[in-house]
Amino acid sequence: MMALLMFVVVLALLMVGIPVAFVFGTVSIFFAFFIPEIGLEIFSTLPFRIYGIMSNTTLIAVPLFIAMGLVLEKSLMAEKLLVAMSSAFRTLRGGLAVSVVLVGAMLAASTGVVSASVVMMSVIALPLMLRAGYDKSLASGTIAASGTLGQIIPPSIILIILGDVMSVSVGELFIGAVLPGLLLVLLYIIYILIFSYLKPEVAPVAKDVKEVTFKEIMTAVTPPMLLMVSVLGTIFAGIASPTESAAFGVIGAFLLSYFNKSLNYEMIKYASLESVKLSGMIFMILIGATAFSLVFNELGGSDLILEFFSQDIGDVWFFIAVAMLSIFILGFFIDFIEISFIIVPILLPVMNAFGIDPLWFAILIALNLQASFLTPPFGLSLFFLKGVAGDSIKTLEIYKGIIPFILLQLLALILVMIFPDLVFAFV
Template sequence: MDPTIPVLVVAGAGLLLALRIPVGFSLLLAGAVGFAATRGVESALKTLGARLFDIGSGYSLSAVPLFLLMGHMAIASGVTDDMFRAARSLVGHIRGSLVLATTMAAVGFAACSGSTTSTTAIFGKVALPEMMKANIDRRLAAGCIATVGTLAGMIPPSVVLIVFGIIAQESIPRLFIAGIIPGLLTALAFGLMIYVRVLRQPELAPPLPPATKPEKIAAIKNIWAAVLLAVIVIGGIYAGIFTPTEAGAMGAAGAFLIALFRGNLSWKILGNVFLETAKTTSVIFIIMVGALIFTSFLAVSGTSHAITEAIVGMEVHPHVLMILYLILMLILGLFIDPISVMFLTVPIFLPALTKLGFDAIWIGVLVTKALEIGLITPPVGLNAFVLKSVAPNFSFGEIYRGIWWFLQVEFIVLAIIFAFPVLSLFLPNLMYGG
């Protein structure tokens, strides 16, 4: 094939993205034009139809809307408020107070929601007002809320890890379990940073009066249902009892029953839950269709194979290539959402990296962590915009200055995960059938 056509197609996709055309439509148009130019319009239409069918009939893809539904249903059931109150009663009296409590609660909620933006938005509504009442430093509070939402990108059930598994054709259960230790390590590092900062500057987060024993017991009792739900879903996947799709269905049904039992459901709330789930799912699937058309063209044109061979043939240490790929992830993550970045890069670079001997599960964790960092890094930082939308009285300057400390921690954790692959691979290798 004339190499000019693939070059023009890739350049055209880049131009469309630069013009701020939605990623899914940019890739779809570029890929379709590439097929039409090389194989004719009829072939391009057939390919488009086949890919649409693949997406609509893919069993593994059904896990995405189910876990999104689980997260939105969990929000409707009020588990976020319960987790925050429980965390506040347990750690609100120590250095870091509500900032530590928010981090702890975010870990619990991440196990019920795979969406980073949803986690940021809900804690912006639940925790931020309480922080302001407790005289927490505005920048520290904003940085915490914007950053802890990224924990949902690593701790299962993570939608980002599901999508990576679909693209890479890797085991989604193994990816889920691989994210547990890195996710908990990130939360622990956040907590340590918060504690040390407040130890040096106590005025940043004044401690609250200690909760009484009855208050602690009551707060912990209220989270039993959500904890049980997370344990069943993640434990079922780890033990090989559920597939990700079955676990998503169990989680969504469980969250529905919790909301129903608590009397938090109405027809209006239920309608909003399904509407928000449908909106998010539609965006993800549109990106999937466009990216699959685009990457299919790169594959049939020989571009993907040429890139793979070029990378493998480079006289550079494999770890240097891995670092360069992560840097690319960090740069693209500044401007493009994580799922789009994965569809753009994983099909091209993953074959080369695995051919060099790297484990695809470990790569998935590293890519997810790098894209988490992009969610909180200026000039875009999607989570900062989400927080701004629910807390308009905060300036972007306050939010980004607050994020800075958490961003340093994220880079340190990324380096640790890179240096010690066992942190990502230990639990998956213990799994049933792993």
């Protein structure tokens, strides 16, 4: 009961808005201090665990991929990509929205940073779609959903975190996420084309889009494709580890920025400082979560959950359904990083008891967590989009626009649950 109380207190404080790392640490110390059989001595092993986190070679990829995404954010690559793809699909009804999805997928495979992708797409694509006469809800939903593709399409920060938390090879996670990611892109495009056909007024043919030559299209598409192939290709081929490929990706991003004539001191300063901030936040949360797990497990929380699912329930699909539903609902209120460090470790003993493949389960979690960027009231993509759009789009219009895409994400999740070969096809 004390373990459950501890869990509820943490969730309540997170929903109030108190910083995550402080919630984990404070609640852990409070419960350890006031429960005599635990005591503060339990934290004597914490420094060794923190040292293990800081020396984890897999987690080194996190700040590197963040830096790569931030450099590309300022490299003007996204703008050239969107202009090229918009021109290629300009004669197709809904083509501008389709081009946004495809550019979102390319940015996801190049950066892996959702915030950067959503902001870039909002700044560049939103004015273009509104000028073309697109329905505001469709435009905002397409941009927000396309920007979140970086959650599932590698190189994804959440896949790296899940790989570490669940002790799964990050390289295999990247390979396993390829088909689910492409499935999601395909579902987005099919929905846009069908919706545009049924309601032509929501997505007019963008006749005023600037026409560009095939050479200009290839010039815009080739650099990010080369970066994507060089980073992911070396991982998939087993030539380099994710961390080594991330380092190579940072160099590639700087080279792209140099050739686009956007490399300068201000850009380097911005990318460096933001990388330190975001990486520091993630590692502080991880340290706090480690303290939380020490006390929570000592109170018997993991044993209680394991007993409930494996003995009282005893059904693997019931466990998967409850796990996915819990993660989806929590995504309305707390961040994907918090869910990864609080909920996932609690589910691991049950997953192992049922013999569930951790690679497949990790991809299911990643697909589920992607929805947390879109679900109100705290969906980060919605905040980024609204911040850029200002008064041009109402919050209600954004909420209306993202609902179909959330449903498509849930459909993709169900399809991957039913057809596990979507994960294991290339692994």
